[in-house]
Amino acid sequence: DIVMTQSPLSLPVTPGEPASISCRSGQSLLNSNGYTHLGWYLQKPGQSPQLLIYLVSNRASGVPDRFSGSGSGTDFTLKISRVEAEDVGVYYCMQSQQSITFGQGTRLEIK
Amino acid sequence: QVQLVQSGTEVKKPGASVKVSCTASGYTFTSHVVHWVRQAPGQRLEWMGWVDAGNGNTQSSQNFQGRVTITTDTSASTAYMELSSLRFEDTAIYYCARDSNMAGLDIWGQGTMVTVSS
Numbered sequence: 001d002i003v004m005t006q007s008p009l010s011l012p013v014t015p016g017e018p019a020s021i022s023c024r025s026g027q028s029l030l031n032s033n034g035y036t037h038l039g040w041y042l043q044k045p046g047q048s049p050q051l052l053i054y055l056v057s058n059r060a061s062g063v064p065d066r067f068s069g070s071g072s073g074t075d076f077t078l079k080i081s082r083v084e085a086e087d088v089g090v091y092y093c094m095q096s097q098q099s100i101t102f103g104q105g106t107r108l109e110i111k
Numbered sequence: 112q113v114q115l116v117q118s119g120t121e122v123k124k125p126g127a128s129v130k131v132s133c134t135a136s137g138y139t140f141t142s143h144v145v146h147w148v149r150q151a152p153g154q155r156l157e158w159m160g161w162v163d164a165g166n167g168n169t170q171s172s173q174n175f176q177g178r179v180t181i182t183t184d185t186s187a188s189t190a191y192m193e194l195s196s197l198r199f200e201d202t203a204i205y206y207c208a209r210d211s212n213m214a215g216l217d218i219w220g221q222g223t224m225v226t227v228s229s
Contacts, residue, residue: 001174039215041156048206048222049148049156054215061217092156094216099172100146100158 002026002095006103014111019080021106023093028073030097037097040069040078043105044089052091053078085110113137115145115207115220122226128195131223133207140188141165144210147181147192150222151203161210162190197227 003026013019029036040053051060053069056076066081080087088110093103118132133145147159160171162181171179180193190207205223208216 035213041216043156048219049208049216050219051211051215051217054211054217055213058214060215094156099170100148102156102158104155 001101002029002098004093004095004101004103006091006093006106009104009106011106011108012111013080013083013108015085016082019083019087019108021078021091021093021108023071023076023078023103025074025076025095025097028097029095030073036072037095038069038071038076039094039096040067041092041094041102042087042089043092044086047089049092083108083110113209113218115209115218117205117207117220117223120224120226122228123197124229125197125199125227127197127227128193129197129225130191130193131205131207131225133190133192133220135164135188135190135209138209140183141185143212145181145183145190146208146210146216147179147190148206148208148216149203150206151200154203157203159192159194159205164190194225197225199227201225202227 005024007022029038036056041049043049057069068079090105116134141164146161162169169181178195182191207220209218211217
């Protein structure tokens, strides 16, 4: 299995301030089709996970533009330009290059 | 609207089996793969397997040592995940999720709590 490692595991943020989460994979997620199979998901308290970003940097439908994804190969980043109270929850990166594995999650809380 | 609705809470004894359903609506069921993912208390999300609803092909994680069976009933737009030889550590919330075909797991079910208890 491809191991996914996130940091930090806990992220206290003041509303209106930016936030950044890192995700590293144990091997390259670049597929022979030219796509890099890395996505980001948010699990709000008591809810199912929801898709934020797919293929590294593409926002899913309805996702605010304060969320952005970047990276390549084995190193990826999710950025929130200005954190809002509704962004609280656990953020997971997920690779689908070789079956599917998730990072351990980053818990974002409001200071 | 596009949604996946899962069956309700289950309580099972060790060694038993559980079968969770996931019924799709609002889209063409056979045009997508459906994945199963679980989340044990305090743990990360764990992928279990997928089924191609169009042709019935499946793949399961080797981490479950052949205990997972994923099937579909296309006439009912429903996918099923059966987990056998249940252990205490199988206590978790089980989710189904639609694969949007290269654009991530875009629709998730509400989750089904499975508790394994003697």
